[in-house]
Amino acid sequence: MxxxxxxxxxxxxxxxxxxxxxxxxxxxxxxxxxxxxxxxxxxxxxxxxxxxxxxxxxxxxxxxxxxxxxxxxxxxxxxxxxxxxxxxxxxxxxxxxxxxxxxxxxxxxxxxxxxxxxxxxxxxxxxxxxxxxxxxxxxxLAPEEAAPLLCGGIIGYRAFKLAGIGRGDRLGLFGFGASALLVAQVARSAGCELYVVTRGSDAQQRAREEGATWVGTLGERPPVPLQAAITFAPVGSVVVEALRSVDRAGVVVVNAIHLDSIPEFSYDDLYWERRVVSVANFTRADSGELLELAASLxxxxxxxxxxxxxxxxxxxxxxxxxxxxxxxxxx
Ligand SMILES: [Zn+2]
Ligand SMILES: [Zn+2]
Incomplete structure (x- = not known):
């Protein structure tokens, strides 16, 4: 070999x-x-x-x-x-x-x-x-199509599961790279509305093509409160932005292996049972589910x-x- x-x-x-x-x-x-x-x-x-x-x-x-x-x-x-x-x-x-x-x-x-x-x-x-x-x-699923799903793709899928949302719910995606693109496809198939915050006109254009209801740039906040948000950027301040965008009981899933420190924020931003959770690796069950979904969508x-x-x-x-x-x- x-x-x-x-x-x-x-x-x-x-x-x-x-x-x-x-x-x-x-x-x-x-x-x-x-x-x-x-x-x-x-x-x-x-x-x-x-x-x-x-x-x-x-x-x-x-x-x-x-x-x-x-x-x-x-x-x-x-x-x-x-x-x-x-x-x-x-x-x-x-x-x-x-x-x-x-x-x-x-x-x-x-x-x-x-x-x-x-x-x-x-x-x-x-x-x-x-x-x-x-x-x-x-x-x-062609091998060269499936291989790129087997890391960031499945982690993105697990992040979506941790968000715990479904049909009609509003999901914020903070950042719009390859992993977010996959989450967008999964979330749309589950009937969620997408609100995307990302820098760069190419990424914003891709988000619109994926059917995002609203697309904004860094520093802008979605016009309505969200049920959940997933952050992809390795930047702590984005987590706070996401937290301020979710409604009561809203969840922020941090999809990053490394993150600089999260800036101080008011307890009011977290109150009403809002949660911040990280996502780490994935299980074999996650990969099985995502691959089935990838083939069927x-x-x-x-x-x-x-x-x-x-x-x-x-x-x-x-x-x-x-x-x-x-x-x-x-x-
Ligand atoms: Zn990897
Ligand atoms: Zn063990």
Whole structure:
């Protein structure tokens, strides 16, 4: 097999990933080997490659939004999985025993391991993964369409679930990148009205095309109180803006891994049972639901494909904001 492997974290301008030939993988008990059909490139990969997020092993093959064909099955794996197309995401394993796992919150498991961070990921022709952490891929989703959904897309979907809203409710989206675009499609299909606050005329135009009832720029507040809001920008002041836009009992879901500090706000902004909640990773149930929805709606993603050997270029272009939609590697 071939893989784009990182020896030590280095700025992507120096093309740190090397194309290497590795022995063909042999699955251990409970694992499968996938022939990789597509692997989308995430900003977290960029952080791992450059060392902002320290890799747990070195050398490492990055990549955690993988669609592949099951070509080998280890002991204890249902042989019916062979020949199926599946997805593999960030969550590579959980303990299954801790209180988080038992409560259906495996996304919060303290001893979880992660694809492309704790173990080799999908910037390769083949990938080994735990069979029970592979998501069945519904028919009708092309690998390069599905791969970009497998990280930010599913987290966006979980954020929408945490918002706890439905038909006729008003949802605010603060920021309108790829993850928000997906949430917009999910929310519209659920019958919600969209209120979008975002900078940049391109993003505002896209929001209108997605059927937003109202579109404003940063600093503007939606004209009516909202039942829920999701913030995407890693900026604390946006959380306060969102909080001031939701009605009594309103929820603000913060969809950001890192956030600068949230500025002080009056308790009046939080009173009347308003809530602020973060979203962290996602469960296998979330991914199953989103993939089914993506196939049935269908959800559209924008992507640009690169050969595996050009993973460095894909990361460079992602860093320079030069990719239109998601970057997807095709071995
Ligand atoms: Zn990711
Ligand atoms: Zn656990």
């Amino acid at each position: 071939q893989a784009m492997r990182l020896l030590r974290p280095t700025p992507v301008e120096h093309s740190p990933l090397e194309l290497v030939d590795l022995p063909d993988p042999v699955p251990v008990e409970g694992e499968v080997v996938l022939e990789v059909l597509a692997c989308a490139v995430c900003r977290t990969d960029l952080q791992i490659v450059e060392g902002a997020l320290t890799p747990k092993i070195l050398p490492i093959v990055p990549g955690h939004q993988v669609v592949g064909l099951v070509v080998k099955a280890g002991a204890g794996v249902d042989p019916a999985m062979l020949g199926r197309t599946v997805g593999v995401g960030w969550l590579a394993s959980t303990c299954g025993r801790c209180d988080m796992c038992r409560r259906g919150l495996e996304n919060l498991c303290r001893t979880a391991s992660f694809t492309g961070w704790d173990r080799d990921g999908g910037y390769s022709t083949h990938l080994t993964a735990r069979a029970d952490f592979c998501y069945p891929m519904p028919p009708g 269908p959800i559209r993603t924008r992507h640009q494909t690169y050969p595996l050997a050009e993973a460095n270029r894909a990361l460079q272009q992602l860093k320079g904001d030069m990719v239109s939609g998601a970057a997807v590697l095709r071995p």
